[in-house]
Amino acid sequence: MRFLLPFLLVPIALAQSLPVAKPKLLYVVILARHGVRSPTATNESLSQYAAEPWPDWGVAPGELTAHGAKLLGILGAWYRQWLARDGLVPATRCEAATNVYVRADVGQRTTASARALMQGIFPDCAIPADTAAGESDPLFHPVTAGLAHGDAGLAAAAVSGRIGDHPEALASTLDQAFLTLREILFGCAPGGPCAAEKQRGKQALLSLPASVAGTEDGLADIRGPLRTGSTLAENLLLEYADGKSGKDLGWGRLDESKLNEVLAIHTAYADLARRTQYLASVQGSNLLSHILRSLEQAVSGKTVSGALGKPADRLLLLVGHDTNISHVAGLLNLSWLIPGYQRDDTPPGGSLMFRLWQGPGAGYRVEILYLAQTLDQMRNASPLTPDSPPAIAPVFLPACAAAGPSPGCDWERFRQVVAQAVDSKYAGAP
DSSP states (O other): OTTTHHHHHHHHHHHHHSOOOOOEEEEEEEEEEOOOBOOSSOHHHHGGGOSSOOOOOSSOTTOBOHHHHHHHHHHHHHHHHHHHHTTSSOSSSSGGGGGEEEEEOSSHHHHHHHHHHHHHHSTTOOOOOBOOSSSOOTTTOTTTTTSOOOOHHHHHHHHHTTTTTOGGGTGGGGHHHHHHHHHHHHOOOTTSOOGGGGSTTOOOGGGSOOEEEEOTTSOEEEESHHHHHHHHHHHHHHHHHTTOOGGGTGGGTOOHHHHHHHHHHHHHHHHHHHSSHHHHHHHHHHHHHHHHHHHHHHHHSSOOTTOSSOTTOOEEEEEEOHHHHHHHHHHHTOOOOOTTSOTTOOOTTOEEEEEEEEOSSSOEEEEEEEEEOOHHHHHTTOOOBTTBOOEEEEEOOTTOOOOOSSSSEEHHHHHHHHHHHSOGGGOOOO
């Protein structure tokens, strides 16, 4: 043994010096919300909820703003650096542009957002965004497009069951948020009387009747202070993210702290209206099914029915709405928290991402992330760099047991979990 020991140590030392094989990033799905837009309602219709006129946005209701397009260009440029670092695309040139599929919902704010993002990721490469023919895309709006139709009674029961059939009690769980919102809208002191709210033609939020009712399209309508307050809180978020100031920013009464308070109303409404399991199933199964099939196609390298893009694609960019992100998250029970926002918030330009990794062997894993620019990064149009990145939250898939040391969830387990979450009654061809 005395003479054999040196010979035994040589292969051990060599093994310790060999480089460790690393997983390879094979494919990425980015499910993105459009960028900063103007409110979808007119200033005239919103006037009843505020003491003073709302700001002029310079674009039609619901359209992407110039500042919103700039932010997406900044975010897209950062995506390029990030994806290049992991070897998915080259740091320069357009050669990878042929292996990208972009699908945007119909409408100005989504198609313009797709163009701005792709110009940031692939400058001057002229990658077109695919859009559906007609007024509604079944990928993003399966109910409106006629692909899916739920059961109105079941939808209303699903929502009511989460709140004990007491919709009138919802607002009271958010007392402080509604007081802060009233302070911003009407300039009233928190907790005190509010004469401005009682002027002719004005509407006090907390006096709105609350109800949950099934709709003709098989979904549920949550009426009352929570829904209206959610819309108004998001409009204030859009003002802040668009870089407005002075009277155009909450009439001079809005700051980041107050904004975060009132956003609790928006996220509470989104949780009920979008993440409730039945509503998420009706509205999100088709989209999630196509995301799964696209990942399956990337794993197999062969054409898979219902996949988006080609087997050789490396990147799938889907530009839709916060509703789409919430539906998919509700189906898979995904949650996240990024600094400056409420839990599970979906700010403009934010994305839910699925990153497919190929291991050193034959195995694959799926890593889920949520990514968004911070409020100040949006407000100030701050450059994004490796030292100053957007906020990124790793997202755990609860049904994926024993995730292991590598990122994400084992591919076979991920595929089973997602397939079980999709209701085939509401999923169809693209």
